[in-house]
Amino acid sequence: MATILVVDDEMGIRELLSEILSDEGHVVELAENALQAREYRAAGTPDLVLLDIWMPDTDGVTLLKEWSAQGQLTMPVIMMSGHATIDTAVEATKIGALNFLEKPIALQKLLSAVEQGLARGIERPRSSSATTAAPATVPSAEPGSSDIVPETTAEAAPNGSPARVPEAEMQFSFDMPLREARDLFERAYFEYHLLREHGSMTRVAEKTGLERTHLYRKLKQLGVELGRNKPEPAEQ
Structure with missing residues (x-):
């Protein structure tokens, strides 16, 4: 950051x-x-x-x-x-x-x-x-790829995916109306990728195959709050 x-x-x-x-x-x-x-x-x-x-x-x-x-x-x-x-x-x-x-x-x-x-x-x-404040640093692995939630990382599964999936995904039901089920799935989908990419909109756009402008509109439509996707610790 x-x-x-x-x-x-x-x-x-x-x-x-x-x-x-x-x-x-x-x-x-x-x-x-x-x-x-x-x-x-x-x-x-x-x-x-x-x-x-x-x-x-x-x-x-x-x-x-x-x-x-x-x-x-x-x-x-x-x-x-x-x-x-x-x-x-x-x-x-x-x-x-x-x-x-x-x-x-x-x-x-x-x-x-x-x-x-x-x-x-x-x-x-x-x-x-x-001088008393710690200087901001640039990520060395990928220059420019920044974390919205610095100094906090999600617990990851062996394949690199977050060990804890978005809560919205747990609420999915096949008995829901199609539109409601689709919106719930899309919200969970984007929250998952935001967690996995630590909030980097550039990498989420690349992963989901969407233009950034389209991605912004979609997240706003689904009510996904940017910058607040702080990963939760995995359950023991």
């Missing part, structure tokens, strides 16, 4: 990125302008920053220059913009930006860029206010 700072003056984009990255198991901090981003950086160092270029108070490139000049550019920064030119992207890269994403940002490009940024494993000093 990593801490990601999203800096963007558009509320809709902040909320969308927050939802996507939170579902991947990351802690997301939000800043709507350069001032808030400065304050957050002064208090601590995020593992990754998603930084919009065009903002009303101070643009992202200028903020990037400030961090670089002050020795605060010790974390990967990915620039975002819907109107930037190639020259702007090149300039940001020369200053120290890791990557550049053009809006509207494709989901897979976003996740791939975040994975690459976190996988860099940049060693960086923590500010005095953050």
Whole structure:
């Protein structure tokens, strides 16, 4: 699980990125302008920053220059913009930006860029206010594959499946109406895979063969609460 700072003056984009990255198991901090981003950086160092270029108070490139000049550019920064030119992207890269994403940002490009940024494993000093906290780490086995419930794993059977199946599956009955039985089965099915993949929406989408957008809609329709699929210990 990593801490990601999203800096963007558009509320809709902040909320969308927050939802996507939170579902991947990351802690997301939000800043709507350069001032808030400065304050957050002064208090601590995020593992990754998603930084919009065009903002009303101070643009992202200028903020990037400030961090670089002050020795605060010790974390990967990915620039975002819907109107930037190639020259702007090149300039940001020369200053120290890791990557550049053009809006509207494709989901897979976003996740791939975040994975690459976190996988860099940049060693960086923590500010005095953050030295007592344990630094966020990036999973070493599969970069970018994050757990929504960190430091807690499900008891697994020998084949790698959770030893305890979702409770909804136990309530299934052939005497139920077809629609009700189907919904109950689908809920148990998705809860099972969320447990097995420790909440990673990317891997659940791959396992179930669904597009992420379709998967989100299906889980919402079934009433499956994301981020709360904390595995229960297996019965002895």
